[in-house]
Amino acid sequence: MRKEKEERKEMTLHGQDRKEQKKEMIQFKSEDEMAKLMEVLMELAFSSYMEYKKRIVCLTGGSVAGCLILETTANVNASLQCLFTAESFCGELSYLLDNSVHKLEDTFLRCFVELSRLRKSSEVQGGISKDSLLLALIESATDINPEFTISQQNDAHEFLCHCLTQMEESGRWLGWQEDVDPRCPVRANFKFKMRNIITCSSCGSRQNKVEVFNHISLPLVHNSVDQCLYDIVNNPTVLESKCKMCGGECANSRWTFHTLPRFLILQLNRFKVTEYYTVVKLHMPVEIKPELQINCHPESDTPEIENSKAEARETDRNELGGSAATYRLISVLSHVGSTTLCGHYLSDCSSSSHQWMTYNDQRVTLTTEMDVLKMRSTSAYVLLYERVSTG
Ligand SMILES: [Zn+2]
Numbered sequence: 607m608r609k610e611k612e613e614r615k616e617m618t619l620h621g622q623d624r625k626e627q628k629k630e631m632i633q634f635k636s637e638d639e640m641a642k643l644m645e646v647l648m649e650l651a652f653s654s655y656m657e658y659k660k661r662i663v664c665l666t667g668g669s670v671a672g673c674l675i676l677e678t679t680a681n682v683n684a685s686l687q688c689l690f691t692a693e694s695f696c697g698e699l700s701y702l703l704d705n706s707v708h709k710l711e712d713t714f715l716r717c718f719v720e721l722s723r724l725r726k727s728s729e730v731q732g733g734i735s736k737d738s739l740l741l742a743l744i745e746s747a748t749d750i751n752p753e754f755t756i757s758q759q760n761d762a763h764e765f766l767c768h769c770l771t772q773m774e775e776s777g778r779w780l781g782w783q784e785d786v787d788p789r790c791p792v793r794a795n796f797k798f799k800m801r802n803i804i805t806c807s808s809c810g811s812r813q814n815k816v817e818v819f820n821h822i823s824l825p826l827v828h829n830s831v832d833q834c835l836y837d838i839v840n841n842p843t844v845l846e847s848k849c850k851m852c853g854g855e856c857a858n859s860r861w862t863f864h865t866l867p868r869f870l871i872l873q874l875n876r877f878k879v880t881e882y883y884t885v886v887k888l889h890m891p892v893e894i895k896p897e898l899q900i901n902c903h904p905e906s907d908t909p910e911i912e913n914s915k916a917e918a919r920e921t922d923r924n925e926l927g928g929s930a931a932t933y934r935l936i937s938v939l940s941h942v943g944s945t946t947l948c949g950h951y952l953s954d955c956s957s958s959s960h961q962w963m964t965y966n967d968q969r970v971t972l973t974t975e976m977d978v979l980k981m982r983s984t985s986a987y988v989l990l991y992e993r994v995s996t997g
Contacts, residue, residue: 678760679740680967684939684951685766686721686740687965688990691937691955692869696722698791699773702782712776714750717743718769747772762939762951763821763873763988770796770820796820796871799864800839801903804847808854813847816864821871830893831872831989835900839863863902866931870900870991876941887945891983896975898933898991933991938978940985951987954978 690696700719717739724736747754747765750772754760774792782790797820804813824834842858849857876888936956943949952966954973962973 678744679737681760681762681951682740682744682765683967684953684965685762685769686718686743687725687953687955688937688939688988689766689769690722690725691990692795692992695791695795695869698789698794702777702780702788702791706780708780712780713742714746714772715776715780717746718773750775761877762941766871766939766988767821792820795868798867798870801862801864803860803862804845805842805858805860806847806849806852806854807844807856807858809849809852811849811851813850820867821873823873823875825875826888826890826892829891830895831874832895832898834874834892835872835898839901863900864904866900866902866993866996868993869936870898870933870993872989872991874987874989876985876987887941887943889944889984892986894935894938894979894983894986894989896935896979898935899930900933901930929996931993932995934994935975935989936992937990938982938986939988939990940982941987942985954982 696719699715700723703715703719721736721739721743724739744754747768751768754765754768770792774790777790777792780788782788784790784793797818799816799818801814801816805811822835822838824831824838826834827837828834839861842860845857845859846855847857847859848855874892877885878888879885937953939951939953941949941951950967952964954962954964956962956975960975962975962978964971964973964978
């Protein structure tokens, strides 16, 4: 799967079609060159608009094409606004792109950065609108993952995670690293490691492995976010697992944080697949906590069965000592509507001095954290937290 993705990516980067050739010619060193990029982006955006329009005409007869495009860009916009709230992350991306020595530009990264810069400015800057950048970004995402077409209501959480993955993969092409400069901002800000400890119910022997994540999915089993999270990282679940020591087939599995990210994405599982394979939305209220305390346990848990050497090396290399960290809520992405098929996404984002903004389609309005906590308890779908202190 990964290989296929990389091949597709390679085709994207080295393809012979006109658009790709144009992209390869661009290097950002002067205002002239920036203007050239804008021209190409406008063309990309226009061609993607026409392409989308063709697709929608086939599906619907065309009369709602404009509405669907607006709806899709609004949904994508809600996901992006949530990510833009991670300001230091956007700043790192912006700095890396501006100082890149690579001749190759990446449309997705460039559009993301330009949109994050335009966020607080007026609609048009340098002759290109937010909508054009948004369409170019969607087309670039569709090149990598054809699921993100305008013909269906895309899942905002999937799109948000796709953005991180696509930026990380683009960064790999640009030579961004994990441990040395230029560091990949996605890995440095969003990735974290969790340790899964599986204990045999019969003989008590342990298997122990570390996995990397960019978000946590929380089943809505309690009425507050911190309890749902506590459940994931503390309460063991029983699972079928063959023990290498005694042959036992039942084990307890539990997770602990091995490292903590700067920005933590929590997805609340509001969409549930029924036995008839339809998706229903869960409207139960969940208390959104403005602050979370999260414990991190980087120490090795003296496993009976050793990790592989590579995993052991990972174990030794920790960004944080064993401690608790405080996280502050900075953005809430909500799905407003009664079912998965109707309704749309909007996001509430913190800005400076305790002010919050609601991004809903084209409308941007002022709000407060208190209102967000109160009004989004039945619709919050993705929560973004920023680490503010490490104990
Ligand atoms: Zn056993």
